[in-house]
Amino acid sequence: MRNEDHADGPIASAAGLNFFYGEKQALVDINLDIARGLATALIGPSGCGKSTFLRCLNRMNDLVDGSRVEGTLTLDGEDINAPGVDVIDLRRRVGMVFQKPNPFPKSIYENVVYGLRIAGVRGRAELDAACEHSLRRSALWDEVKDRLRESAMGLSGGQHQRLCIARAVAVKPEIILMDEPCSALDPRSTVKIEDLISELKGDYTIVIVTHNMQQAARVSDRTAFFYEGKLMEEGETKKLFTTPVRKETEDYLTGRFG
Amino acid sequence: MARRRDATRSDGKAWIFLSWTSLFLILAMMGVLGLLICVNSFRALWPNRIEQVTLADGSVFLGFPVNADLSPEGLSRLQYKVANRELNSGADFRWVYARDIVSAARPPGAVLVNRAENGDFLGLPGPGADGSFEKPEQLRARLRSYRERWNAGAEPLRRKLASLGEDWQRVHLSALKAQYAMERAAAAPAKEESAKRLRAERERESAVKAESETLMGEFNRIKNDFSRETAVFATAEGETVVLPLSSIVDASWPNAMTVMERAGAFAVNVWRLLTHYPREANTEGGIYPALFGTVMLVFLMAVSAFPLGVAAGIYLREYAHDGILSRTARVAVNNLAGVPSIVYGIFGLGFFIYGMGGAIDDLIYPERVAAGINTYGGGGIIWSALTLGLLTLPVVIVATEEALATVPSEIRQGSLALGATRFQTLWRVILPMASPGILTGFILAMARAAGEVAPLMLTGAVKSAHNLPLDGNWPFVHLERKFMHLGFHIYDMGFQSPNVEASKPLVYLTALVLLILVFALNFSAITLRKRMRDKYAMKGF
Numbered sequence: 081m082r083n084e085d086h087a088d089g090p091i092a093s094a095a096g097l098n099f100f101y102g103e104k105q106a107l108v109d110i111n112l113d114i115a116r117g118l119a120t121a122l123i124g125p126s127g128c129g130k131s132t133f134l135r136c137l138n139r140m141n142d143l144v145d146g147s148r149v150e151g152t153l154t155l156d157g158e159d160i161n162a163p164g165v166d167v168i169d170l171r172r173r174v175g176m177v178f179q180k181p182n183p184f185p186k187s188i189y190e191n192v193v194y195g196l197r198i199a200g201v202r203g204r205a206e207l208d209a210a211c212e213h214s215l216r217r218s219a220l221w222d223e224v225k226d227r228l229r230e231s232a233m234g235l236s237g238g239q240h241q242r243l244c245i246a247r248a249v250a251v252k253p254e255i256i257l258m259d260e261p262c263s264a265l266d267p268r269s270t271v272k273i274e275d276l277i278s279e280l281k282g283d284y285t286i287v288i289v290t291h292n293m294q295q296a297a298r299v300s301d302r303t304a305f306f307y308e309g310k311l312m313e314e315g316e317t318k319k320l321f322t323t324p325v326r327k328e329t330e331d332y333l334t335g336r337f338g
Numbered sequence: 339m340a341r342r343r344d345a346t347r348s349d350g351k352a353w354i355f356l357s358w359t360s361l362f363l364i365l366a367m368m369g370v371l372g373l374l375i376c377v378n379s380f381r382a383l384w385p386n387r388i389e390q391v392t393l394a395d396g397s398v399f400l401g402f403p404v405n406a407d408l409s410p411e412g413l414s415r416l417q418y419k420v421a422n423r424e425l426n427s428g429a430d431f432r433w434v435y436a437r438d439i440v441s442a443a444r445p446p447g448a449v450l451v452n453r454a455e456n457g458d459f460l461g462l463p464g465p466g467a468d469g470s471f472e473k474p475e476q477l478r479a480r481l482r483s484y485r486e487r488w489n490a491g492a493e494p495l496r497r498k499l500a501s502l503g504e505d506w507q508r509v510h511l512s513a514l515k516a517q518y519a520m521e522r523a524a525a526a527p528a529k530e531e532s533a534k535r536l537r538a539e540r541e542r543e544s545a546v547k548a549e550s551e552t553l554m555g556e557f558n559r560i561k562n563d564f565s566r567e568t569a570v571f572a573t574a575e576g577e578t579v580v581l582p583l584s585s586i587v588d589a590s591w592p593n594a595m596t597v598m599e600r601a602g603a604f605a606v607n608v609w610r611l612l613t614h615y616p617r618e619a620n621t622e623g624g625i626y627p628a629l630f631g632t633v634m635l636v637f638l639m640a641v642s643a644f645p646l647g648v649a650a651g652i653y654l655r656e657y658a659h660d661g662i663l664s665r666t667a668r669v670a671v672n673n674l675a676g677v678p679s680i681v682y683g684i685f686g687l688g689f690f691i692y693g694m695g696g697a698i699d700d701l702i703y704p705e706r707v708a709a710g711i712n713t714y715g716g717g718g719i720i721w722s723a724l725t726l727g728l729l730t731l732p733v734v735i736v737a738t739e740e741a742l743a744t745v746p747s748e749i750r751q752g753s754l755a756l757g758a759t760r761f762q763t764l765w766r767v768i769l770p771m772a773s774p775g776i777l778t779g780f781i782l783a784m785a786r787a788a789g790e791v792a793p794l795m796l797t798g799a800v801k802s803a804h805n806l807p808l809d810g811n812w813p814f815v816h817l818e819r820k821f822m823h824l825g826f827h828i829y830d831m832g833f834q835s836p837n838v839e840a841s842k843p844l845v846y847l848t849a850l851v852l853l854i855l856v857f858a859l860n861f862s863a864i865t866l867r868k869r870m871r872d873k874y875a876m877k878g879f
Contacts, residue, residue: 138755140751140754140755143751143754145659168757168758168759169757171754171755171756171757172756172757175755175756176755178748178751178752178755180748182746182748182749182751182752183752184749184752184753184767185770185771185873185874194753194756194758194766195756195757195758197766198753198756198757198758198759198762198766199757231873244752247752247756248755248756251756251757
C-alpha cells in the first residue's frame with residue numbers, strides 16, 4: 081500500500097473533504113497537506129471540526145452512525161476512504177492517543193503489546209523487545225520497568241497518557257494522532273508529554289489537536305486553524321502565530337473568541 | 339415561600355423516619371423468618387430428652403414435649419411426640435392438659451429408636467427371654483456387629499440385585515425394540531432378521547430374570563436369617579416390644595447423654611439428613627436425593643442458560659442496530675422477566691416435554707411410544723433445567739447488557755484505534771471488564787431459580803425418585819429421569835404428606851438447607867464480583 085513516489089511529499093493530504101454527521105456538515109471543503117515527519121497542530125474554537133478532521137485520518141468516524149464523507153483523503157497517495165481499504169490496516173498505520181487516558185484494565189506489559197497481540201504477534205522475545213522499546217520511546221521505561229506485570233490502573237494520570245502513547249508507538253504507525261492529549265493532565269505531566277512529542281516527531285508524523293495555543297506554539301512545526309468547519313489558514317507555526325493572514329486567525333490567537 | 343420551605347424540611351424528616359421504619363420492618367421480618375427456621379431446625383437435630391409423664395388417671399407415657407398452648411377453654415395444654423405409631427393407633431402425637439400431669443420424669447434408660455418403618459420408637463429396656471435387661475453398650479455393640487455382617491453378607495447381594503434390575507430394564511427395552519422392528523418389517527428377510535434378534539433378546543431377558551430370581555431367593559434367605567436377631571424393649575406401661583435389628587436404623591439414649599455426646603449425635607443427625615434417602619413417604623430419613631437433584635438441576639440450568647443469555651445480551655448491546663426490532667426485543671425480554679413462573683412451567687410442559695421430548699421419542703424410541711412408555715416425552719431433569727434456564731434468561735440478558743453499557747466508550751475506541759476488530763475488542767477488553775456484572779447478575783438469577791418450584795411441578799420434579807439422574811449405571815447421566823427437588827420436597831412434606839405433623843421438623847430442615855444453598859450462591863456472587871473488580875478495576879474513570 082505504501083507508495084514510494086510519495087516519500088518526500090506530504091504523508092497525508094485532504095482535497096475537497098466534506099464531512100457530515102447525518103444532516104449536519106462538520107467539515108467544509110478542507111484542503112490540507114500533513115507534512116511528513118513533522119508535528120502539525122490543529123487549533124480552533126470548540127466545534128470547529130478539528131477533532132472531526134483528526135478522526136477522519138484513521139476513520140474513527142466510521143463508528144458514528146449516519147456519518148458520511150465526501151472528497152478525498154489520501155495516505156501516501158492512497159485514498160483511505162476507497163472501497164477495499166482495510167480499516168484495520170489503516171488504524172495500524174495511523175495510531176491515536178485520546179483526550180482522556182484510556183489504558184485497558186490489564187497489566188502494563190499487556191497494555192503496551194495489545195496492538196501487537198491482536199495483530200497476531202506471538203513471539204515472546206519480539207513482544208518483550210517491542211514493549212521495552214515503546215516504553216523507552218514514551219519515557220516511561222524507568223518508572224515502570226520493575227512492575228510490568230502489575231495493573232496499569234495503578235499508574236498516575238500522566239503515566240496513563242504516556243502508556244497510551246507507548247501503546248500507539250508499539251504498533252509502529254506512520255502517523256500518531258493526538259486529540260488534546262494533555263487536557264486532562266496537570267502541568268507537570270503536560271510538560272512531559274510535550275517533551276515526548278518533540279522527541280517522537282521526526283520518526284513519526286504527529287497531528288495534535290489542542291486548545292492550548294502556547295502548546296501548539298511549543299510543540300508543532302506547522303499549524304492549521306479551523307473555524308466553523310472550514311480550514312482558515314495553514315502554515316509554519318512561527319509564521320502563523322506572528323503574522324496571521326486571516327482576520328479570524330488573528331482574533332482567535334489574540335483571544336477575542338475561543 | 340418561606341412557609342413552604344419549612345414544610346418540606348419537616349416532611350424530609352418524616353420521610354427519613356418512614357424509610358428507616360420500612361427498612362427496619364423488612365430486616366425484622368427476615369430476621370424472624372431466619373430465626374424461626376434456624377431454631378426449629380436445631381431442635382429437630384439436637385437430641386432432646388425423653389420425658390416419662392404420669393397422668394392423673396394413672397396412665398403413663400414417654401414422649402418429647404414439642405409444643406404448648408391454651409385450649410379454647412383457656413386451659414394450658416402440652417403436645418408430646420409419643421412415637422410408637424403402631425401401638426397408638428397411628429398417632430405420633432398427643433395433647434394433654436397440664437393440670438392432668440401428675441409427674442414428669444426423665445428415666446436415664448429411656449431409649450429412642452429410629453426405625454425403618456412406623457417412625458420412631460420410644461421405650462425403656464425390656465426383659466429378654468431369660469429375664470435379664472440388655473445394657474445400652476451391649477445393644478450398641480450388637481447393632482454395630484449386625485451392620486458389619488449385613489454390609490459384608492447381604493449388601494453386595496442387594497446391590498447386585500439392583501443392578502440386575504437395571505439390566506433387565508435395558509434388555510426388556512431392546513426386546514421391545516426388536517419386536518417392534520419385526521412387526522413393522524415388510525420384507526421377509528428383514529422380518530426373519532428381526533425375529534432372530536427378538537429371540538436372542540428374549541433369551542437374554544429370561545436369563546437375567548432367572549439369575550435375578552435365584553439371587554432374590556438367596557437374598558431373602560439371608561435376610562430371613564438376619565431378621566431373627568432382635569432387641570427387646572418395653573413401653574412406659576410395661577408392655578414388651580420386640581424389634582428386629584434389621585428394622586433399627588439407630589438407637590440412642592438421650593437422657594443419659596453428656597453435652598459432648600449430644601453434640602456428636604447432632605453432627606451425626608446433620609450427616610444423616612444430608613446423605614440419607616427419605617423413608618416412609620418422606621416423613622422420615624434424609625433429603626439426599628432432593629439436595630442432589632437441586633444441585634444438578636441448577637448446574638444444568640446454568641450450563642444451558644449462561645452462554646445463551648450472554649450471547650443474546652452481547653448481540654443486543656454490541657451489534658444490533660438501535661431500530662424497532664432491537665427495541666421490541668428489549669421490551670420483550672424485560673417483560674419476560676415478569677411472567678409468572680408457572681407459565682414457564684406450562685410452556686416447558688408443552689414445548690419441551692410434549693414437543694421436543696415427544697419428537698425425540700418418536701424418532702429414537704418408536705417402539706417405546708407404541709408400548710406407551712415415555713423416555714424423553716415425560717418430565718425429566720433436562721426439561722426442568724431448560725425451563726428454569728428460560729426463566730433466568732431475561733435476567734441474564736439484562737445483566738449482560740447493563741454490564742456492557744458500563745464499559746466506557748473511550749476503552750472501546752482505544753482498542754479499535756489500535757487496529758482491533760470489533761470482536762477482538764469485545765473479547766479481549768470489553769467482556770473481561772463486564773464480567774463482574776455479568777456474573778453477578780447470573781448468579782443472582784441462579785439463586786432465584788434454585789428456589790423456584792412451580793415450573794418444576796409440571797416438568798419433572800416428583801415426590802420420590804430413588805434413581806438419581808447421575809449414577810453408576812450406563813450411561814451414567816440420565817437426563818430424562820425425574821428427580822427430587824428441595825423446594826418441591828418442602829411443599830410435598832408440608833402439604834401432601836400423610837403425616838404432616840411428623841414431617842414438620844424435616845420441613846424446617848429442608849427449608850434451611852435450601853436457604854443455605856441460595857445464600858451460598860449469593861455469597862459466591864459477591865466474592866466473585868469483588869475478585870473480578872479488583873482485577874479489572876477502573877480507577878481513574
